[in-house]
Amino acid sequence: MNEIEVFRKYVKESGLRNTPEREVIIEEIFLTHDHFDVDTLYLCLKNKKCSISKASIYRTIPLLIESGLIKEVFFEDGHMHYEHVLGHEHHCHFRCLGCGKIIEFKQDEVLDIEKKFSRSHGFEVTGHKLELFGYCRECLKKEGKDCKVSIVDRVNPN
Amino acid sequence: MNEIEVFRKYVKESGLRNTPEREVIIEEIFLTHDHFDVDTLYLCLKNKKCSISKASIYRTIPLLIESGLIKEVFFEDGHMHYEHVLGHEHHCHFRCLGCGKIIEFKQDEVLDIEKKFSRSHGFEVTGHKLELFGYCRECLKKEGKDCKVSIVDRVNPN
DNA sequence: ATTATTATTGAGAATCTATTGCAATAATAA
């Protein structure tokens, strides 16, 4: 099932109605694999002459989250950013504090942390969000820092 | 060094000026050990008749972050939430999707993940943010049938 | 097909968080 099909199913089961506007939004979102935010999505559609009002975009996003197509990843620059869930394996993020670059990486050890916490507290853990931050290689080079020293030096921040 | 002292030092070294308003803000923040947000902080101070303008609170927060007293923890309900850094060991959060409860826990394994990522990419990792979500014991009980399965499924009774 | 029902749309107003400009004030240094 592709994105549109998943959404159609969700819409039907929820007693909502599908619309061309919503399909256009979904199509645009899943055209690339990148993170996105409302404003750039809005402008992209506007440039393509298939303009959709911002209100509709804002109203569609919770439906896409609810139907498991996308999720919130982080709030930055005063607004929320989203990423794909469908067709996009779960992963963690590294954020470079120098250039703002976001790098995705997979990390199974987090699942062990989940299990451990779940067992010790008697809770049900359904998911996680892990973000590392620091400086990427390019930024370290640019700053003239000695990488190895800083790594050793700063691994334990607080 | 307590919070106020740390802040006085930071202010002096940065060529800024300390003020009674800022000390009142710091005092109120560190009165409890809880997370806080600008609005509740503002209202607390207002109720205590030591009213401080919101602008001053907003202008003080970056200084408190810069001086290592507090940090951003999560964006929720349309605004940022903060927590203590000074006097508060680094920790991760569990958020109950049922009741919204936040539980803090310590987890050293994340440091291994940091190191591993740092080594494999040649990046400098300076910190992390880990959030688990799911359902706490109370919410699992409340919900009935589904829960028993999940509890039995995921909990190891010592 | 036609009609009835009502969810959805777009445009703009309203709301909410956060930032900024400005005149008055007050913290520091001289």
Add this chain to the structure above:
DNA sequence: TTATTATTGCAATAGATTCTCAATAATAAT
């Protein structure tokens, strides 16, 4: 004590998101 200038409070502003409402259109019923 005086001069300098950071800080304050207030109001204005900016930006993101939500809401209002009349018009439209997707579905269900006929």
